[in-house]
Amino acid sequence: MTETHSPDATEQANPPRRNFLVKFAAVLVGGVITAVPLVFGGGFFLNPLLKKKSSDEDSDGFTFIGSTNSLLPGGPPRSYKVTGAKQDAWTTYAETAIGAVYLKMDEDRSVTAFNASCPHLGCTVNYKTDANAFICPCHDSSFNLDGERSNEIPPRGLDTLNVEVRNDNEIWVKFENFRAGTAEKIPV
Ligand code: FES
Numbered sequence: 177m178t179e180t181h182s183p184d185a186t187e188q189a190n191p192p193r194r195n196f197l198v199k200f201a202a203v204l205v206g207g208v209i210t211a212v213p214l215v216f217g218g219g220f221f222l223n224p225l226l227k228k229k230s231s232d233e234d235s236d237g238f239t240f241i242g243s244t245n246s247l248l249p250g251g252p253p254r255s256y257k258v259t260g261a262k263q264d265a266w267t268t269y270a271e272t273a274i275g276a277v278y279l280k281m282d283e284d285r286s287v288t289a290f291n292a293s294c295p296h297l298g299c300t301v302n303y304k305t306d307a308n309a310f311i312c313p314c315h316d317s318s319f320n321l322d323g324e325r326s327n328e329i330p331p332r333g334l335d336t337l338n339v340e341v342r343n344d345n346e347i348w349v350k351f352e353n354f355r356a357g358t359a360e361k362i363p364v
Pocket of ligand 1: 294295296298313315316317329
Protein backbone atom coordinates (compact mmCIF):
# COMPACT_ATOMS: atom_id res chain seq x y z
CA MET A 177 0.00 0.00 0.00
CA THR A 178 1.41 3.38 -1.08
CA GLU A 179 1.44 6.08 1.53
CA THR A 180 0.40 9.55 0.29
CA HIS A 181 0.83 12.98 1.95
CA SER A 182 -1.95 15.48 1.74
CA PRO A 183 -1.05 19.22 1.11
CA ASP A 184 -2.15 19.97 4.67
CA ALA A 185 0.28 17.49 5.98
CA THR A 186 3.17 19.15 4.00
CA GLU A 187 2.27 22.59 5.29
CA GLN A 188 2.12 21.30 8.79
CA ALA A 189 5.57 19.83 8.29
CA ASN A 190 7.13 23.34 7.48
CA PRO A 191 5.52 25.84 9.88
CA PRO A 192 8.79 27.28 11.33
CA ARG A 193 10.15 28.25 7.86
CA ARG A 194 6.87 29.81 6.74
CA ASN A 195 6.58 31.77 9.98
CA PHE A 196 10.10 33.05 9.57
CA LEU A 197 9.41 34.30 6.03
CA VAL A 198 6.20 36.02 7.10
CA LYS A 199 7.95 37.75 10.00
CA PHE A 200 10.89 38.75 7.81
CA ALA A 201 8.57 40.30 5.21
CA ALA A 202 6.68 42.15 7.94
CA VAL A 203 9.90 43.58 9.39
CA LEU A 204 11.09 44.60 5.90
CA VAL A 205 7.84 46.39 5.02
CA GLY A 206 7.67 48.01 8.45
CA GLY A 207 11.26 49.21 8.10
CA VAL A 208 10.56 50.80 4.72
CA ILE A 209 7.39 52.48 6.01
CA THR A 210 9.34 53.90 8.96
CA ALA A 211 12.40 54.92 6.97
CA VAL A 212 10.66 56.92 4.23
CA PRO A 213 9.19 59.63 6.49
CA LEU A 214 12.38 59.72 8.53
CA VAL A 215 14.50 60.36 5.45
CA PHE A 216 12.23 63.02 3.97
CA GLY A 217 11.19 64.50 7.32
CA GLY A 218 14.77 64.52 8.60
CA GLY A 219 15.90 66.18 5.38
CA PHE A 220 13.24 68.87 5.86
CA PHE A 221 14.29 69.63 9.42
CA LEU A 222 18.02 69.44 8.73
CA ASN A 223 17.77 71.44 5.53
CA PRO A 224 18.60 74.82 7.14
CA LEU A 225 21.58 73.29 8.88
CA LEU A 226 22.90 71.78 5.68
CA LYS A 227 22.66 74.97 3.59
CA LYS A 228 25.21 77.26 5.11
CA LYS A 229 27.02 78.58 2.11
CA SER A 230 26.80 82.12 0.89
CA SER A 231 25.30 82.39 -2.58
CA ASP A 232 28.37 84.40 -3.63
CA GLU A 233 30.85 81.82 -2.47
CA ASP A 234 32.75 79.66 -4.89
CA SER A 235 33.34 76.00 -4.14
CA ASP A 236 36.41 76.91 -2.03
CA GLY A 237 34.43 79.30 0.16
CA PHE A 238 35.98 82.44 -1.38
CA THR A 239 33.84 85.48 -2.19
CA PHE A 240 34.65 88.07 -4.85
CA ILE A 241 35.21 91.41 -3.10
CA GLY A 242 36.56 93.89 -5.65
CA SER A 243 39.35 94.83 -8.03
CA THR A 244 42.99 95.50 -7.21
CA ASN A 245 42.55 98.69 -9.27
CA SER A 246 40.63 100.20 -6.37
CA LEU A 247 43.65 99.94 -4.03
CA LEU A 248 46.83 102.02 -4.05
CA PRO A 249 50.14 100.28 -3.26
CA GLY A 250 51.10 101.56 0.20
CA GLY A 251 47.83 103.49 0.31
CA PRO A 252 45.11 103.53 2.95
CA PRO A 253 42.93 100.49 3.58
CA ARG A 254 39.45 100.44 2.11
CA SER A 255 36.35 98.84 3.51
CA TYR A 256 34.04 96.58 1.52
CA LYS A 257 30.70 95.06 2.40
CA VAL A 258 30.43 91.32 2.03
CA THR A 259 27.05 90.20 0.76
CA GLY A 260 25.58 86.79 0.42
CA ALA A 261 22.73 84.59 1.46
CA LYS A 262 22.01 84.80 5.15
CA GLN A 263 20.02 82.12 6.87
CA ASP A 264 18.23 81.92 10.18
CA ALA A 265 16.66 78.72 11.44
CA TRP A 266 14.32 78.16 8.47
CA THR A 267 14.52 81.17 6.14
CA THR A 268 17.14 82.18 3.60
CA TYR A 269 17.57 85.90 2.86
CA ALA A 270 19.30 86.36 -0.48
CA GLU A 271 21.89 89.06 -1.10
CA THR A 272 22.07 90.69 2.28
CA ALA A 273 25.09 92.14 4.10
CA ILE A 274 26.82 89.40 6.07
CA GLY A 275 29.88 91.39 7.17
CA ALA A 276 32.62 93.77 6.12
CA VAL A 277 36.30 93.54 5.35
CA TYR A 278 39.19 95.97 5.05
CA LEU A 279 41.62 95.45 2.19
CA LYS A 280 45.02 97.06 1.94
CA MET A 281 47.75 96.77 -0.65
CA ASP A 282 51.41 96.90 0.32
CA GLU A 283 54.13 98.48 -1.82
CA ASP A 284 54.90 95.06 -3.31
CA ARG A 285 51.21 94.87 -4.37
CA SER A 286 50.41 92.05 -1.96
CA VAL A 287 46.88 92.34 -0.59
CA THR A 288 45.87 91.84 3.05
CA ALA A 289 42.29 91.35 4.20
CA PHE A 290 40.96 91.97 7.71
CA ASN A 291 37.55 91.15 9.07
CA ALA A 292 36.18 94.57 10.10
CA SER A 293 34.58 93.13 13.22
CA CYS A 294 36.32 94.21 16.43
CA PRO A 295 37.72 91.21 18.34
CA HIS A 296 36.76 92.90 21.63
CA LEU A 297 32.96 92.61 21.42
CA GLY A 298 32.17 92.65 17.73
CA CYS A 299 31.50 96.29 16.75
CA THR A 300 32.70 97.34 13.31
CA VAL A 301 36.04 99.17 13.39
CA ASN A 302 36.69 102.31 11.35
CA TYR A 303 39.85 103.32 9.57
CA LYS A 304 40.76 106.84 10.78
CA THR A 305 42.90 108.75 8.32
CA ASP A 306 44.20 111.26 10.87
CA ALA A 307 45.39 108.51 13.22
CA ASN A 308 46.33 106.20 10.32
CA ALA A 309 44.87 103.38 12.41
CA PHE A 310 41.77 101.27 12.86
CA ILE A 311 39.69 102.55 15.80
CA CYS A 312 36.64 100.87 17.27
CA PRO A 313 33.88 103.34 18.13
CA CYS A 314 32.47 101.20 20.95
CA HIS A 315 35.29 101.05 23.52
CA ASP A 316 38.27 102.63 21.71
CA SER A 317 40.17 99.53 20.71
CA SER A 318 42.95 100.60 18.37
CA PHE A 319 44.92 98.66 15.75
CA ASN A 320 47.78 99.65 13.48
CA LEU A 321 47.71 99.10 9.71
CA ASP A 322 49.08 95.59 10.13
CA GLY A 323 46.08 94.78 12.31
CA GLU A 324 48.14 94.59 15.50
CA ARG A 325 46.47 96.02 18.58
CA SER A 326 47.79 99.39 19.77
CA ASN A 327 46.20 99.21 23.23
CA GLU A 328 45.16 96.51 25.67
CA ILE A 329 41.41 96.81 25.18
CA PRO A 330 41.01 94.11 22.50
CA PRO A 331 42.15 90.60 23.39
CA ARG A 332 43.90 90.13 20.01
CA GLY A 333 44.66 91.95 16.77
CA LEU A 334 42.27 92.26 13.84
CA ASP A 335 41.45 88.94 12.26
CA THR A 336 43.19 88.39 8.95
CA LEU A 337 41.35 86.49 6.23
CA ASN A 338 42.66 84.30 3.44
CA VAL A 339 42.84 86.33 0.26
CA GLU A 340 43.60 85.42 -3.36
CA VAL A 341 44.14 87.61 -6.43
CA ARG A 342 42.69 85.81 -9.44
CA ASN A 343 42.71 86.69 -13.13
CA ASP A 344 45.28 89.47 -12.49
CA ASN A 345 43.00 91.88 -10.64
CA GLU A 346 40.10 90.10 -8.91
CA ILE A 347 40.32 90.03 -5.11
CA TRP A 348 38.66 87.00 -3.55
CA VAL A 349 38.41 86.60 0.21
CA LYS A 350 37.48 83.62 2.32
CA PHE A 351 35.12 85.46 4.64
CA GLU A 352 34.90 84.07 8.16
CA ASN A 353 33.79 85.35 11.54
CA PHE A 354 35.70 84.65 14.72
CA ARG A 355 34.69 84.57 18.36
CA ALA A 356 34.92 87.96 20.08
CA GLY A 357 36.47 88.41 23.50
CA THR A 358 39.11 85.71 23.30
CA ALA A 359 42.87 85.95 22.77
CA GLU A 360 42.64 82.99 20.40
CA LYS A 361 41.27 83.34 16.88
CA ILE A 362 38.41 80.81 16.93
CA PRO A 363 36.16 80.51 13.86
CA VAL A 364 32.43 80.59 14.56
S1 FES B 1 33.71 96.23 20.62
FE1 FES B 1 35.41 97.25 19.85
S2 FES B 1 36.31 98.13 21.55
FE2 FES B 1 34.68 97.03 22.34
